[in-house]
Amino acid sequence: MTTLADWSLSYQGKVRDLYIPDSASSAASADRLLIVASDRVSAFDVVLAPDIPGKGAALTRISAWWMDVFSDIPQHLLDESPPEEVADRAVIAQSLSMLPVECVVRGYLVGSGWKDYREHGTVCGIALPEGLSEGDRLPEPLFTPATKAALGDHDENISYDEVVDLVGADNARALRDTSLTIYTRAHQVAWERGLVLADTKFEFGRGEKPGEIILADELLTPDSSRYWDVERYQAGGDDRLESFDKQVIRRWLASTWDKTGTPPSLPADIVSTTQERYLELEQRLRG
Structure with a gap:
């Protein structure tokens, strides 16, 4: 602090x-x-x-x-x-006054969405075509909201109807439409810079005007979004879904920690590799 x-x-x-x-x-x-x-x-x-x-x-x-x-x-x-x-x-x-919804948009079949699809043929209850593979681009971006968890808890996926119950029909519609609009535009901007914006999440608060929602918190950072390299993605291979974020940390942690007790300290090479990934993403976006 x-x-x-x-x-x-x-x-x-x-x-x-x-x-x-x-x-x-x-x-x-x-x-x-x-x-x-x-x-x-x-x-x-x-x-x-x-x-x-x-x-x-x-x-x-x-x-x-x-x-x-x-x-x-x-x-x-x-x-x-x-x-x-x-x-x-x-x-x-x-x-x-923050709205209690994590506005997640998924453009590609990956992460928990891929796990959901393998088990149920859906992503957060939304039916998808058969025969999709991990990393495939979805027919259209999906709005898959979640509740915002407190420190130490897990976000929980919720349906659109549950968003309506939480914030009202007008706010729910504005959250969905604005989130999808931002994702679609951002995907194009990222693609032009050699990056795939696979998924992301947004947060919004209420403005002073009736019905106005305000974009808040962080926007399209590697902590809130999954980015891949366009050339690797198109070429295929084992590293096609290697993301510009803390994925290297998750992978190392999953191989060394059973998620009970105090997690181990990060090795120096994991720290430096993660740092490099963040800085490379920034350079590619901002130039």
């Missing part, structure tokens, strides 16, 4: 810290928030050690770049500079 003048820590997540102005009694009463991306890394819903140097700054730059690409969509960023101590890895944003 970083101590900052005029700001108080309100909440510490797996990889982000949320600060409110000292003048505010709570996040709900604050007019703005300071969101700091740490160098912490999590996998299998636990925070690991050591940190990944420079990760927080890279995530912040990538998210800010995408927010600029989607400047036509209402978003939470304010035109105010964060404190100097965290300037490279923080943003100041509107304080919103």
